Amino acid sequence: MMIYPAIHYTMGGLWVDYNLMSTIPGLFVLGEANFSDHGSNRLGASALMQGLADGYFVIPYTIGGYLAGTVLPEVNEAHPAFEDSTKLVNEGIDKLLSIKGDRTVDDFHKELGHILWEYGGMSRNEIGMLKAKELIPELREQFWENVMVTGSPGEFNQTLERAGRVADFLEFSELLVEDGVSREESCGCHFNEAFQTEEHEAQRDDDSCSYVAAWEFRGTGKAPALHKEPLVFENVELAQRSYK
Amino acid sequence: MSENINLTLKVWRQNGPDDKGHLGTYKAKDISTDMSFLEMLDVVNEQLTVEGKDPIAFDHDCREGICGMCGTVVNGLAHGPEPATTLCQLHMRHFKDGDTIVIEPWRARPFKIIRDLVVDRSSFDDIIQAGGYVSVNTGQAPEANSIPISQEKAELAMDAAACIGCGACAAACPNASAMLFVSAKISQLALLPQGRPEAARRALGMAKAMDECGFGNCSNERECEAVCPKEIKITNIARFNREFLKASFVSPQA
Numbered sequence: 488m489m490i491y492p493a494i495h496y497t498m499g500g501l502w503v504d505y506n507l508m509s510t511i512p513g514l515f516v517l518g519e520a521n522f523s524d525h526g527s528n529r530l531g532a533s534a535l536m537q538g539l540a541d542g543y544f545v546i547p548y549t550i551g552g553y554l555a556g557t558v559l560p561e562v563n564e565a566h567p568a569f570e571d572s573t574k575l576v577n578e579g580i581d582k583l584l585s586i587k588g589d590r591t592v593d594d595f596h597k598e599l600g601h602i603l604w605e606y607g608g609m610s611r612n613e614i615g616m617l618k619a620k621e622l623i624p625e626l627r628e629q630f631w632e633n634v635m636v637t638g639s640p641g642e643f644n645q646t647l648e649r650a651g652r653v654a655d656f657l658e659f660s661e662l663l664v665e666d667g668v669s670r671e672e673s674c675g676c677h678f679n680e681a682f683q684t685e686e687h688e689a690q691r692d693d694d695s696c697s698y699v700a701a702w703e704f705r706g707t708g709k710a711p712a713l714h715k716e717p718l719v720f721e722n723v724e725l726a727q728r729s730y731k
Numbered sequence: 732m733s734e735n736i737n738l739t740l741k742v743w744r745q746n747g748p749d750d751k752g753h754l755g756t757y758k759a760k761d762i763s764t765d766m767s768f769l770e771m772l773d774v775v776n777e778q779l780t781v782e783g784k785d786p787i788a789f790d791h792d793c794r795e796g797i798c799g800m801c802g803t804v805v806n807g808l809a810h811g812p813e814p815a816t817t818l819c820q821l822h823m824r825h826f827k828d829g830d831t832i833v834i835e836p837w838r839a840r841p842f843k844i845i846r847d848l849v850v851d852r853s854s855f856d857d858i859i860q861a862g863g864y865v866s867v868n869t870g871q872a873p874e875a876n877s878i879p880i881s882q883e884k885a886e887l888a889m890d891a892a893a894c895i896g897c898g899a900c901a902a903a904c905p906n907a908s909a910m911l912f913v914s915a916k917i918s919q920l921a922l923l924p925q926g927r928p929e930a931a932r933r934a935l936g937m938a939k940a941m942d943e944c945g946f947g948n949c950s951n952e953r954e955c956e957a958v959c960p961k962e963i964k965i966t967n968i969a970r971f972n973r974e975f976l977k978a979s980f981v982s983p984q985a
Contacts, residue, residue, distance in 0.1 A: 489765060544870065544871070547870045548870055591780050591781065593777055635781075637783070637786065638785060642846075643846040645788050646780065646786060
C-alpha cells in the first residue's frame with residue numbers, strides 16, 4: 488500500500504445558533520453538518536462525538552422550545568417554495584444533461600482536486616491561493632460548457648448524481664480558497680507559509696483573527712459576504728501550539 | 732511490486748427491477764495492481780462514458796471498509812476472494828493478468844435490483860425499525876460507572892456491533908437468510924443491560940419483520956460466516972434463537 492500525508496477533512500459547516508438552529512427558522516443542523524464544535528482543526532473520531540453531543544444532549548432540550556412557540560401550518564407540495572425549488576432542481580438537471588460535452592465528470596473532479604491539492608492544501612501561501620482563485624472559476628465555466636453526463640433524468644443515474652456534486656464542489660472550493668486568503672495568520676489546519684514560528688508551528692494572530700468566519704452565499708461567481716463572529720475565551724488562555 | 736494487468740470483466744447489467752438483465756463483457760485495460768476493486772470499476776466506467784455507453788452502476792461510499800455500502804459477488808464469492816474484506820478493500824494485486832472476473836449483484840428475493848450491481852437493501856432498515864434499538868432517556872450524560880458491564884460481555888457485544896449491514900450474509904446463503912445480520916443486531920443489545928428491558932419485544936419483532944421481508948431461514952450452512960467482512964460469528968445466531976425461544980415462551984406479546 489502506498490502511504491502519503493493527505494487532508495482528511497475540511498473544517499466548518501452550516502452556521503447555527505446555540506440551539507443548533509440555522510439561519511432558516513425551524514431548520515436545525517446536527518452533527519458535523521454544522522460548524523459549532525470544531526475550530527480550525529478537527530480530531531479523529533469526532534463525527535461520533537458531535538453526533539452524540541448534538542443528538543443526545545443538546546437537541547432534546549432546544550427543539551422543544553422552538554416547537555412550543557411556533558405555529559406550524561399544514562404544508563403540501565403546492566406551496567410556492569416547493570414549486571420554486573422543484574423548478575430550480577429540474578432546470579439544473581436538464582442543463583447538465585443537455586450540455587453533452589466531451590469531458591467526463593470525473594475528469595473535472597480530478598482537475599479540481601489537483602488545483603486544491605497544489606494551491607489550497609495542507610501548506611498554503613498567498614500566491615498559490617490567488618492562482619487557485621483564478622483557476623477554479625475558469626474550470627467551473629468549462630464544466631458548464633463541456634461536461635459529459637450520460638443517461639436520462641428519470642432513471643437511477645449515478646453519473647448525474649456525481650455531476651451535481653462536482654457542480655457543488657466547484658462553487659464551494661472557491662469559497663474554501665477565499666476563506667484561506669482572507670485569514671492572514673496560520674491556525675490549526677490552515678497553514679499559511681508566511682505565518683509560522685521559528686519551529687514551523689502555526690503562528691496565530693489572536694488580536695485580529697480571533698473570530699469565526701460565517702460566509703454568506705450571494706450567488707455563483709459573486710463574492711461572498713464575510714460575517715465575523717468573535718471568539719471569546721473566558722476559562723482558557725490562548726497559547727502557542729507545540730507538539731514538543 | 733506494482734504492475735499493470737489486463738482483465739476481462741463479465742458484469743451483470745440490468746436497467747431496473749423489471750428488466751431481464753444480461754452479463755455484459757468488458758475489457759479492463761492497464762489496471763494497476765495497487766488499485767482497489769472499485770477503482771478498477773471507476774476506470775472501466777470512465778472508458779465506457781467516453782465511448783458513449785452507460786457506465787456500470789455500483790454502490791459505494793466510504794471506501795475504507797466501515798460503511799456497508801459496497802458489495803458485489805465476485806467470481807461467486809460475496810465481497811470477493813479475500814476473507815474479512817469488504818469489496819472496497821479488495822485490491823487488484825489478488826488478480827492475475829488475463830483473468831476473467833464475473834461480477835454479479837447480491838442475490839436474495841428481498842434485495843430487488845435497482846440497476847446493474849445496485850440492490851435495494853431497505854428490507855434491512857425495516858428489520859431494524861422492528862426492534863433493533865434501545866429506548867433511553869436523552870438530555871443528560873449518564874454516569875459512566877452506574878451500570879457495570881463485564882469485560883467478556885462488552886467484548887462480545889462489540890464483536891456483534893461490528894456488523895456493517897452490507898447484506899453479504901443474505902447474498903451468500905443458499906436460503907437467502909438474513910439470520911447473521913439480524914442475530915448480530917439482536918446480540919449487540921441483548922448482551923448488555925441497557926438492551927434487556929426490550930429484549931423479548933425486540934427478538935419477536937425483528938424475527939417477524941425478517942420473515943415478512945421474505946428472507947429464508949437458517950440451516951447452518953455457515954456460508955454467511957465465511958463471507959462476512961466483519962467476521963460476525965454464527966454463535967450470534969444461536970443467541971438469537973435462544974432470545975426468540977425465551978420470548979416466545981414468556982412474553983405476552985408472543
